Amino acid sequence: MKRAVWWCSLFSVALLLFSCKTQLHHQVDKGQYYPIDASIVADSSIVNYYAPYKAKLEAEMNRIVGYADNHVTRNRNAPESLMGNFFADALLWKGKQLDQEVQASFATKDGIRADLNAGNITVGNIFEVMPFENVVSILTLSGRDMLRLADYMVKTGGQPVSGITLVIENGKAKEFLIQGKPINPDAHYKLVTYDYLANGGDYITFFDKPVTRKDYNQLLRETLMEYVSDLTKQEKHVQAQLDGRVQIIK
Numbered sequence: 001m002k003r004a005v006w007w008c009s010l011f012s013v014a015l016l017l018f019s020c021k022t023q024l025h026h027q028v029d030k031g032q033y034y035p036i037d038a039s040i041v042a043d044s045s046i047v048n049y050y051a052p053y054k055a056k057l058e059a060e061m062n063r064i065v066g067y068a069d070n071h072v073t074r075n076r077n078a079p080e081s082l083m084g085n086f087f088a089d090a091l092l093w094k095g096k097q098l099d100q101e102v103q104a105s106f107a108t109k110d111g112i113r114a115d116l117n118a119g120n121i122t123v124g125n126i127f128e129v130m131p132f133e134n135v136v137s138i139l140t141l142s143g144r145d146m147l148r149l150a151d152y153m154v155k156t157g158g159q160p161v162s163g164i165t166l167v168i169e170n171g172k173a174k175e176f177l178i179q180g181k182p183i184n185p186d187a188h189y190k191l192v193t194y195d196y197l198a199n200g201g202d203y204i205t206f207f208d209k210p211v212t213r214k215d216y217n218q219l220l221r222e223t224l225m226e227y228v229s230d231l232t233k234q235e236k237h238v239q240a241q242l243d244g245r246v247q248i249i250k
Contacts, residue, residue: 060123061122061123061124061127062122062123062124063122063123064120064121064122065121065122065123065126065225065228065229065232066120066121066228066229066231066232066237066238067119067120067121067232067237067238068116068117068118068119068121068237068238068239068240069118069237069238069239070082070118070239070240071115071116071117071118072086072115072116072117072238072240073115074109074112074114074115076109076110077157078157078158079157079158079166079168079246079247079248080158080160080242080243080244080245080246081109081160081242082240082241082242083112083115083116083129083160083240084107084109084112084159084160085160085162085240085241085242085243085245086116086238086240087107087112087129087160087224088105088106088107088160088161088162089105089162089227090223090224090227090228091105091107091136091162091192091193091194091220091223092104092105092162092163092192093223093227093230094136094192094218094223094226094227095136095138095190095191095192098136098138098192098216098218099138099190099192099214101190102138102190102191102192103163103178103179103189103190103191104161104162104163104164104178104179104189104190104191104192105161105162105163105191105192105193106149106159106160106161106164106191106192106193106197107159107160107161107193107194107197108159108160108197108202108204109156109159109160110202111130111132111134111194111196111197111202112129112130112160113128113129113130113131114128114129115129116129116238121228121238123225126221126224126225126228127221129221129224130220130221130224131221132196132220132221133219134194134195134196134219134220134221135194135195135215135216135217135218135219135220136192136193136194136195136215136216136218136219136220136223137192137193137194137195137197137198137213137214137215137216138190138191138192138213138214138216139190139191139192139193139198139207139210139211139212139213140188140189140190140210140211140212140213141188141189141190141191141206141207141210141211142185142186142187142188142189142211143183143184143185143186143187143188143189144185145206145207145209145210146176146178146183146189146191146206147173147176147183147185148205148206149191149206150166150173150176150183151173151206152204152205152206153166153168153173153246154166154168154171154172154173157248158246158248159246161245161246162245163178163179164176164177164178164245164246165177165178165180165244165245165246166245166246166247167247167249168246168247168248168249169248169249174249188211193207194220195215198210198213198215
């Protein structure tokens with residue numbers, strides 16, 4: 001038994017000495033490189049395989065869901081924008097469908113990724129506005145957390161909202177109303193937003209302790225399409241306007 005232990009020890013020392021003297025060298029990969037450019041001929045069998053899916057996808061992306069009378073634009077430097085108002089109004093419209101007690105909606109400027117040009121609105125246009133897989137979230141907030149929301153809007157120069165009126169003067173909220181009424185710090189309010197913001201995206205902290213929260217299997221992108229389609233069914237167009245819901249008095 002002692003001899004076995006001795007041999008094991010000797011083997012371990014030899015292995016250690018060998019490892020210390022051994023140097024590893026980087027081996028350069030001299031493999032063949034192939035340029036990927038227009039000289040490559042498409043494989044017709046692969047093209048024929050995906051062509052029907054490509055045609056179906058393009059047909060869906062080009063499907064017209066509505067019409068915009070004017071260019072619906074974003075403006076990060078303004079307290080409100082045409083696109084921001086359109087976006088927030090669509091969100092509030094869906095929120096009230098999901099929960100009749102919803103009073104307001106909230107989004108952020110950075111979450112809206114494209115404008116809508118005047119004319120036909122396609123499914124592809126809506127994908128450009130909201131390319132993410134965000135879902136609708138409805139939160140019950142205390143009045144105090146609603147006031148924290150107002151502070152965030154003051155600091156960031158306004159954000160897309162609907163059902164809310166905010167007047168900012170001298171870097172403070174001069175007036176903050178929900179459905180035309182001042183906020184009661186001790187009351188509860190239902191607000192619709194989306195999961196990215198409810199989870200704290202865009203440096204939002206006032207959603208950290210909701211009274212209740214419910215996430216729906218309703219993509220925000222689908223909400224926009226449904227809103228535009230509903231206007232179309234009513235023989236109406238998208239007519240976004242600036243209405244003074246968020247103002248900065250200088």
